[in-house]
Amino acid sequence: MAIDSQTILITGAGGWLGSLLPGKLVELEPETSFKFVLADIVEPKIPSSLKGTKSECITIKADLSDDSNMQALFTTKYGKPDVIYSMHGIMSLGSEENWDLGMRVNVDSTRALLEKARHQKTKQDKPITFIFTSSVATYGGQLPDEVLPSTSCTPEGAYGTEKLICEYYVTEYTRKGFVNGISIKLPTIVPRPGPPSRATSAFVSGIVREPLAGQEAICPIGSGLEDAILQQTGVWVAKPSTTLANFVKAKQLLSNTDLSKNILPWSRSVQLPGFTVSVHDIIQALRNVKGDDAVALIKFEHDETCKRIVSSWPRAFDNSYALSLGFIVDQDGFEGAIKEYRANHM
Ligand SMILES: NC(=O)c1ccc[n+]([C@@H]2O[C@H](COP(=O)([O-])OP(=O)(O)OC[C@H]3O[C@@H](n4cnc5c(N)ncnc54)[C@H](O)[C@@H]3O)[C@@H](O)[C@H]2O)c1
Incomplete structure (x- = not known):
């Protein structure tokens, strides 16, 4: 029997991670009765993972990006959202x-979404939980060998700058009590299925x-x-299943008053755990899983x-802060990511 009911709004729900998130929430919180509002500029599909669930x-x-469309997200038959996963975007x-x-x-549309959320409360009269997906692209410039939560964000591109602006919004709206927010800075999630995305990191998935x-x-x-450049060029990555589990952990963290006290008071941005692979390591992992013929391609x-x-x-990155908040990290390296891809997509 359901012991809890939650309305979850996911923007960008027609995208890769947004379309997988409902299934992961249901898998990890089977006792919760979820009501999903899935929004995207492209009509989202109802995830097959919800079939047969309550x-x-x-x-x-x-x-x-058109403000007049925002209202509809908050006035569905499920009522106001308890939790918003703000995941729509241009890569x-x-x-x-x-x-x-x-x-x-x-x-602009993230600010508009925050503004809408600010003027609503959940059924329990609490600020709406707001989970924003940010990126390692918020970093740039001269960086230490291992990035810490105290490392300044100095992005060197439009996408990273835009994500960082939104991180500041989320921290400020939370400080004011308008929402209960967090920005989770995602590693590059690999391997991504389907055609290459409009992301600079798309080749990391493509070569596998x-x-x-x-x-x-x-x-x-x-x-x-x-x-030698293959050894020198490293990317901070994570598997989809681990990252999606961390999306659920972010929600659980914000709903746990004791645990959320451990979030640093001056920033609501948390770098999700990941691991470093060089391009050489990626190719070696492909060789181990699929052999020399695959690498020759x-x-x-x-x-x-x-x-x-x-x-x-x-x-x-130093994972210790994120791990102390309850987030999890991949245990099986890039070969584990390739095997997960094979199991799910081939
Ligand atoms: N996948 C990764 O490796 C990764 C890494 C870091 C951060 N992120 C962030 O995580 C989130 C999800 O990533 P993803 O890989 O699923 O992205 P995705 O590109 O697959 O999905 C983004 C979705 O946003 C939608 N969208 C774009 N413009 C819109 C608009 N004007 N109105 C409504 N919807 C709109 C798109 O149609 C798309 O379905 C994004 O915010 C992304 O920046 C992803």
């Missing part, structure tokens, strides 16, 4: 190429996903397998812009 779901097709290449669109969608399917992939870093076309952007990202 959870309910409605979908809303809405361009959230890194997209927001660099169309700066105005990136600002409108990534910044395409060879697994017997197709050629372009690696924009390095001139060949022996190039990787072709090298060095792109200096991609290299510059990837090199501006931090290579490693």
Whole structure:
């Protein structure tokens, strides 16, 4: 029997992680009766993972950069949301190429969503829980070997700047008691299924996903397998299943008054745990799982812009703060990520 009922609004629910999140919430909190409001500029599909569960779901097709569409998210038959996962957005290449669109969608609509949430309360008359998905792209410039929660964010691109502006909003709206918020800074989540995304990091998935399917992939870093740059270029990554579990942990953290006291008082931004892989490590993991023939499908076309952007990202973070808040970290490295992809998508 359900002991709890929660209305969960997910924006960007037609996207990759947004479409997987309802299933993960139901899996990890089977006792909760969820009512999902799934919103996206592209009509979201009702996740098949909800079939046969007691959870309910409605979908809303809405361009959230148009303020007039916001109201509908808060006036569904399920009432006001208890929790908002703010996940819609224009990814890194997209927001660099169309700066105005990136600002409108990534910044202005997030502020508008926060404003709407500010003037509502949950059924228990509490501020709405607001979970914003941010990114390691908020970092840049000169970084220490291991980034700490105290390391300044100095982004070097539109996407990172937009995410950082929203992190400040979330901290400020929480300080004022308008929402109960957190920004979770995601590692690069890999491997991503489907066609390549409009993200600079898309190649990290591509050089695994395409060879697994017997197709050629372009690696924009390095001139060949022996190039030392493959060892030097590192990316901070996590598996989808672990990251989605951390989305659920973020909600649980904010609902636990004792645990949430451990969030540093001056920032509501938390870097989610991950691990560093070099491009060399990724290729080696592919070799271990699928063999030399798969690796031979990787072709090298060095792109200096991609290299510059990837090199501006931090290579490693201190996970200890996030772990102390209850978040979890992958235990099985990049091979584990490839095996999870194979199990779910092949
Ligand atoms: N996937 C990653 O590796 C990663 C890493 C760091 C941060 N993030 C963040 O996590 C969130 C989810 O990532 P994802 O990989 O699922 O992204 P995604 O690109 O698959 O999904 C984003 C969704 O936002 C929607 N959207 C875009 N403009 C919109 C608008 N005007 N109104 C309504 N919806 C709109 C898109 O249609 C898309 O479905 C994003 O905010 C992203 O920035 C992801």
